[in-house]
Amino acid sequence: xxxxxxxxxxxxxxxxxxxxxxxxxxxxxxxxxxxxxxxxxxxxxxxxxxxxxxxxxxxxxxxxxxxxxxxxxxxxxxxxxxxxxxxxxxxxxxxxxxxxxxxxxxxxxxxxxxxxxxxxxxxxxxxxxxxxxxxxxxxxxxxxxxxxxxxxxxxxxxxxxxxxxxxxxxxxxxxxxxxxxxxxxxxxxxxxxxxxxxxxxxxxxxxxxxxxxxxxxxxxxxxxxxxxxxxxxxxxxxxxxxxxxxxxxxxxxxxxxxxxxxxxxxxxxxxxxxxxxxxxxxxxxxxxxxxxxxxxxxxxxxxxxxxxxxxxxxxxxxxxxxxxxxxxxxxxxxxxxxxxxxxxxxxxxxxxxxxxxxxxxxxxxxxxxxxxxxxxxxxxxxxxxxxxxxxxxxxxxxxxxxxxxxxxxxxxxxxxxxxxxxxxxxxxxxxxxxxxxxxxxxxxxxxxxxxxx
Amino acid sequence: xxxxxxxxxxxxxxxxxxxxxxxxxxxxxxxxxxxxxxxxxxxxxxxxxxxxxxxxxxxxxxxxxxxxxxxxxxxxxxxxxxxxxxxxxxxxxxxxxxxxxxxxxxxxxxxxxxxxxxxxxxxxxxxxxxxxxxxxxxxxxxxxxxxxxxxxxxxxxxxxxxxxxxxxxxxxxxxxxxxxxxxxxxxxxxxxxxxxxxxxxxxxxxxxxxxxxxxxxxxxxxxxxxxxxxxxxxxxxxxxxxxxxxxxxxxxxxxxxxxxxxxxxxxxxxxxxxxxxxxxxxxxxxxxxxxxxxxxxxxxxxxxxxxxxxxxxxxxxxxxxxxxxxxxxxxxxxxxxxxxxxxxxxx
Numbered sequence: 001x002x003x004x005x006x007x008x009x010x011x012x013x014x015x016x017x018x019x020x021x022x023x024x025x026x027x028x029x030x031x032x033x034x035x036x037x038x039x040x041x042x043x044x045x046x047x048x049x050x051x052x053x054x055x056x057x058x059x060x061x062x063x064x065x066x067x068x069x070x071x072x073x074x075x076x077x078x079x080x081x082x083x084x085x086x087x088x089x090x091x092x093x094x095x096x097x098x099x100x101x102x103x104x105x106x107x108x109x110x111x112x113x114x115x116x117x118x119x120x121x122x123x124x125x126x127x128x129x130x131x132x133x134x135x136x137x138x139x140x141x142x143x144x145x146x147x148x149x150x151x152x153x154x155x156x157x158x159x160x161x162x163x164x165x166x167x168x169x170x171x172x173x174x175x176x177x178x179x180x181x182x183x184x185x186x187x188x189x190x191x192x193x194x195x196x197x198x199x200x201x202x203x204x205x206x207x208x209x210x211x212x213x214x215x216x217x218x219x220x221x222x223x224x225x226x227x228x229x230x231x232x233x234x235x236x237x238x239x240x241x242x243x244x245x246x247x248x249x250x251x252x253x254x255x256x257x258x259x260x261x262x263x264x265x266x267x268x269x270x271x272x273x274x275x276x277x278x279x280x281x282x283x284x285x286x287x288x289x290x291x292x293x294x295x296x297x298x299x300x301x302x303x304x305x306x307x308x309x310x311x312x313x314x315x316x317x318x319x320x321x322x323x324x325x326x327x328x329x330x331x332x333x334x335x336x337x338x339x340x341x342x343x344x345x346x347x348x349x350x351x352x353x354x355x356x357x358x359x360x361x362x363x364x365x366x367x368x369x370x371x372x373x374x375x376x377x378x379x380x381x382x383x384x385x386x387x388x389x390x391x392x393x394x395x396x397x398x399x400x401x402x403x404x405x406x407x408x409x410x411x412x413x414x415x416x417x418x419x420x421x422x423x424x425x426x427x428x429x430x431x432x433x434x435x436x437x438x439x440x441x442x443x444x445x446x447x448x449x450x451x452x453x
Numbered sequence: 454x455x456x457x458x459x460x461x462x463x464x465x466x467x468x469x470x471x472x473x474x475x476x477x478x479x480x481x482x483x484x485x486x487x488x489x490x491x492x493x494x495x496x497x498x499x500x501x502x503x504x505x506x507x508x509x510x511x512x513x514x515x516x517x518x519x520x521x522x523x524x525x526x527x528x529x530x531x532x533x534x535x536x537x538x539x540x541x542x543x544x545x546x547x548x549x550x551x552x553x554x555x556x557x558x559x560x561x562x563x564x565x566x567x568x569x570x571x572x573x574x575x576x577x578x579x580x581x582x583x584x585x586x587x588x589x590x591x592x593x594x595x596x597x598x599x600x601x602x603x604x605x606x607x608x609x610x611x612x613x614x615x616x617x618x619x620x621x622x623x624x625x626x627x628x629x630x631x632x633x634x635x636x637x638x639x640x641x642x643x644x645x646x647x648x649x650x651x652x653x654x655x656x657x658x659x660x661x662x663x664x665x666x667x668x669x670x671x672x673x674x675x676x677x678x679x680x681x682x683x684x685x686x687x688x689x690x691x692x693x694x695x696x697x698x699x700x701x702x703x704x705x706x707x708x709x710x711x712x713x714x715x716x717x718x719x720x721x722x723x724x725x726x727x728x729x730x731x732x733x734x735x736x737x738x739x740x741x742x743x744x745x746x747x748x749x750x751x752x753x754x755x756x757x758x759x760x761x762x763x764x765x766x767x768x769x770x771x772x773x774x775x776x777x778x779x780x781x782x783x784x785x786x787x788x789x790x791x792x793x794x795x796x797x798x799x800x
Contacts, residue, residue: 107576196546198553248782256492256545260718261781263494263711267774274767382707386557389550428561431554438551439539 028078028102029067030109032060039064044081049074059084073102078109166298168415174304176411177311181366182384183391183403184318185237185359191335191398192352193249196259199266200363201385202273207233207364208371208380209273215284222286222372229368230361237360240265241353249349266382273378281375307369314365315404318358322400331355335398387414387427390434396444405445454752459744461616467737470624470696473631474500474689475735479717479728480638481685486714487722488646489678490658492545495536495552497709498559499683502528503690504700505563505572511581513571518584522691529687532559533680541675553707563702577701585695589626627696634692635729638685643725645681654678655723715777721790730788735773743769 028047032040041060047068048054055076060066070076078098100109186200210232214225244265248258290301322328333341334351342348370380387410395406410430417429437444466472478496485491493499506525510516516524536555540548564575572578593607601612607622620628645651653674656664665671694700712735720731746765749755760768780787 196549251782253782253785256490257781257785259492259546259549260714261778263714264774264778264781267708267711268771268778271767271771271774275764275771278763386554389554393547393550422565422567424565425561425567428558428565431558434554435539435551438543438547442539442543442547 026071026073026102027067027069028076028100028107028109029065030111032064032066032111040085042084044084046079046081048077048079070102076100076102080111163297165416165419167300168418169412170298170300171304172412172415173408174308174311174411175415176408177308177315178366178370179384179387179391179411180315180404180407181311181362181369182388183395183407184315184400185355185362186388187392187395187398187403188331188335188355188400189352189359190392191400192331192338192348192355193245194255195245195262198259198262198385199269200359201381201383201388202266202269203233203236203360203363203381204367204370204384205273205376205378205381206236206269206360207367208376209277209367210364211368211371212277212282212284212376215286216282222284225284226365226368229364233364233367234357234361236364237356237358238353240360241356245356246349246353249352266385270378270382277376277378279378281377283375284372287372303372307372311365311369314362318362319401319404327351327354332400335400383427386434387411387430390430390437392444393434394437394444396446399444399446402444402446454745454748454754457616459741459748461618462744463737463740464616465618465620466740467733468618468628469620469736470627470631470692472732472736473628473635474693474696475713475716476635476729476732477631477638477692478686478689478713479720479732480635480642481682481689482713482717483682483722483724483728484642484645484654484678484685485682487717487724487727488651488658489654489675490545491541491675491679491682492549493552493679493682494549494707494710495556495559496682496686496713497705497707498552498556499529499532499686500690500693500709501556501559501563501700501702501705502532502683503687504694504705505578505690506687507691507694508578508581508700509571511584512578518581521581525687525691526684529683529690530680533683534676537676537679541672541679553710556705556707556710560702560705563705572702575702577699579699582695582698586623586626589622591622591625593622595622624696627692631692631696634688638688639725639729642685646725650674650677658723715773718777718785718787719780721787723791724787724789727787727789734788738776739769739773742772 030045032043039062041062041064043060043066044057045060045066045068046054046057047070055070056068058066058068068078078100098109098111100107182200182204185203186197189195189197189200207229211222211225211229214220214228215222218225218228220228244261245258248261253261287303290303292299292301293305322332330341330346331351331354333344333346334348338348341351366384367376367381370384374380388407391406391410392403393406394409395402395404410433413433414426414430417426421429478500481499482493482496485493485496503525506528507518507521510521510524511518532555536548536552540551563572563577565572566574569576591607595604595607597604601614603610603612609618609620609622609625611618646654653664653669656667656669657671657674661671664674693704716731716735717728718731719735720727720729743765746755746760746768747762750757750760750762750765
C-alpha cells in the first residue's frame with residue numbers, strides 16, 4: 001500500500017490523532033492532499049450508486065475536504081476526475097474510482113495523490129499461482145486509510161475440489177520450506193543461547209531488502225542478487241552477534257532483558273526498512289509474472305518449483321552438516337548443554353557466532369524466495385515471525401530437526417486450512433495450533449520434557 | 454523554527470489523552486512484568502478486549518454504555534484466564550510467545566470480513582462514545598478567563614508565557630477520567646504490592662521454586678496478577694477507544710505492546726510511578742522529535758532530499774527504538790528503578 005497510508009496507520013496506531021469524528025450521518029467524505037500534505041482544492045468527485053447511476057458531483061473545498069451525504073447505506077462508486085487535478089498530480093495507486101461500502105456512518109475515502117506516478121505501478125492484488133486471478137482483498141484496499149495487509153502467499157480461488165487440494169498441498173509444502181529456512185536459525189539460536197529472538201522475522205525482511213537493493217539499485221540479475229542477499233544476511237547475523245549479543249552475554253544481561261532488546265532490534269530493522277524502502281510492496285525486475293506449468297492435476301509456476309527445491313536442498317545440507325561435521329556436532333552439543341560442551345573444549349562463543357551467521361543467511365534466503373513470489377514489504381518478516389514461532393514450538397524449541405518438521409506441518413496446515421476456513425483467517429488457525437500445542441505438549445514433537453521449567 | 458509551538462505541543466501531549474492510554478496500560482503491565490515477572494507481550498490484546506468489548510456491546514448489541522464497560526472488563530478477564538491456564542505453568546518465554554500469538558489472533562479476528570457487519574472489519578467501529586461525552590461537565594461553549602487560564606469556546610488554554618497548554622473540551626473530559634483512573638490504579642496497585650500478597654508476587658519473580666517450597670500456590674498468584682494487569686489494560690483500551698471515538702483493529706498491533714514496554718522500562722519497572730513518568734517522558738520526547746524534524750523541514754533547515762516529510766515518522770520511531778535498546782543495555786532499571794530488582798532470568 002502507499003507510504004502515506006502506512007504512516008497514517010502508524011500515527012493512528014499510536015493514537016496521536018485525537019480528533020473526534022462526526023458521528024451519525026450517512027455519507028462519504030475525504031480530504032485531498034498531495035505527498036507533501038498540500039491541500040488540493042477544486043477537484044471533482046462523483047458519487048454514483050452500485051448500478052452506475054450518478055447521485056452527486058462535488059468539488060473539494062479550499063481546505064481539500066469534500067463530502068457527499070447519502071440517503072441510505074449500501075455500495076457506492078466514488079470516482080475522482082483526474083482531469084481536474086492540478087498539474088502533474090495523479091492518483092498514486094492508479095485507482096481513481098473506488099467502490100466503497102457505506103454503513104450507517106460517514107465513511108472516509110482516501111485518494112493518495114502524488115506527482116510522480118510509478119509507471120510500473122502494480123495493481124495491489126497478490127499474484128495467484130496457476131494464473132487464476134485472486135479476487136479477494138478488494139474491500140480492504142478501497143479504504144486507503146488502513147493499510148491493506150496483503151497475505152504473504154497467494155490464494156487459489158478458482159480451482160475446485162481435489163485439484164484445489166493438490167494445489168494447496170504444494171503451495172503449503174513450498175510455504176513450509178520457507179518457514180523452515182527461517183525456523184532452523186531461530187531454533188538454533190534459542191538452543192545455543194536461550195534467547196527467544198523476536199527480531200528473526202526482520203532478518204527475513206532484511207534478506208528481501210538486500211536482494212531488492214542488489215537487483216534494482218545495483219542492477220544485478222535476481223539469481224546474483226540472491227547470492228548477494230544471502231551473503232549480506234550472513235554478515236548481518238555475524239555482525240549482530242559480534243556487536244550486540246556476544247557483548248550482552250559477556251555483561252551477564254538477563255535473558256528476558258535480551259528478549260525485549262530483540263524486539264527493539266526488530267523495530268529498528270523494520271523502521272529502517274520503512275525509511276529507506278518506503279511502505280509499498282516492491283517487486284524485483286524479473287520473474288514477476290511467470291507462465292505457470294500446467295500439469296493437469298497441478299498448476300505451478302517454475303519459480304515456486306525452483307525456490308522450493310533449493311530451499312529443500314539447503315535444509316537437508318544444514319541437517320547433514322549438523323549430524324556429520326565436527327562443527328555441527330559441536331553445535332548440537334552446545335544446544336544440549338553449554339557448560340558441559342564448554343568443559344569438553346568446545347569454543348561455545350565461536351559456535352554461537354556460527355549459528356547466528358548461518359541463521360542470518362538462511363533467514364535472508366527465505367526472505368528473497370518469499371519476495372520473488374510476493375514482493376518485498378517492510379512488515380513481511382513480522383507477519384512470518386509468528387508462524388515461525390508456531391513451527392519452532394510445534395517441533396520443540398531448540399531442536400533443528402523439530403523446527404523443520406514443525407515448519408512443514410505449519411506451512412501445509414496454513415494452506416490446507418483454507419479449504420475449510422476463510423483465507424484471511426488461515427494465520428489465526430496456525431496461531432491457534434500454537435496455543436493448543438502449548439496446552440497439550442509444550443515440549444513439542446521432538447523436544448524433551450525436562451527442558452520446560 | 455517555532456520553538457514555542459514545539460515545546461508547547463510536546464508538553465501538551467506529555468500529559469494528554471494519548472499519554473494516559475500508555476500510562477494506564479503500562480501500570481497493568483507493571484503488575485504482570487514488573488512485580489511478577491510475567492512476560493505478557495499481548496497487552497495490546499487486553500486493550501483491544503476493552504475497546505472492542507465496549508464498542509461491540511454499544512454499537513452491535515445496542516446495550517447501555519455501562520454494560521459495555523462491564524463486558525470490556527469481562528472479556529479481558531476471560532482472555533487472561535484463557536492465556537494463563539496453558540502457559541503460566543511453563544517457563545516465562547512460553548508465555549511471551551503465546552501472548553504475542555494471541556494478540557495477533559485477536560487483531561486478525563477483529564479485522565476479518567467474516568463478521569464485519571458487527572465489527573466493521575478493518576475499518577473498525579464508531580458511534581459508541583456519545584454517552585460518555587454526554588456525561589462531560591465541561592461546557593463546549595464556555596468562555597471565561599482567570600489570570601493565565603482561559604476557556605475559549607470550550608477550548609482550555611493555560612498560557613504560562615514560555616509554553617502554553619491547549620485542550621479541547623472533549624480531550625479535557627477524557628483526561629479528567631483518565632487521570633482519575635491513573636490515581637485509582639496507582640493507589641490499588643500500591644496497596645496490593647505492599648501487602649503480603651504483593652510480597653509473594655515479588656518472591657515469584659525472584660525465585661519461583663522458593664515461593665513454591667513455602668507452600669504458596671504460585672500458579673494462582675500468577676493468574677491473579679495476569680487478570681489484574683489485564684483489567685487495567687482493558688481500562689487503557691476504554692480510554693483509547695473513547696479519546697478517538699472509534700476502534701480500529703490494526704492499532705492493536707504488537708508494536709503497541711512494545712511501546713508499553715518502552716514506557717514501563719523508561720520510567721522504571723517494579724516502581725509504582727514508573728509507568729506514569731515513563732509515559733509522560735516518552736510522549737514528550739516523541740513529540741519533541743517529530744515536531745522539531747517537521748518544523749526543520751518546513752523552515753528549510755533540513756533539505757527535503759535528506760529527509761522527506763513522509764520519512765519523519767519512521768525516523769522518529771527508529772530513534773525511539775534505538776533509545777530503548779540503548780536504555781535496556783546501559784540502564785535497564787530505567788529512571789526510577791533499582792538495578793538489583795531487575796536481574797530477571799528465565800533459566
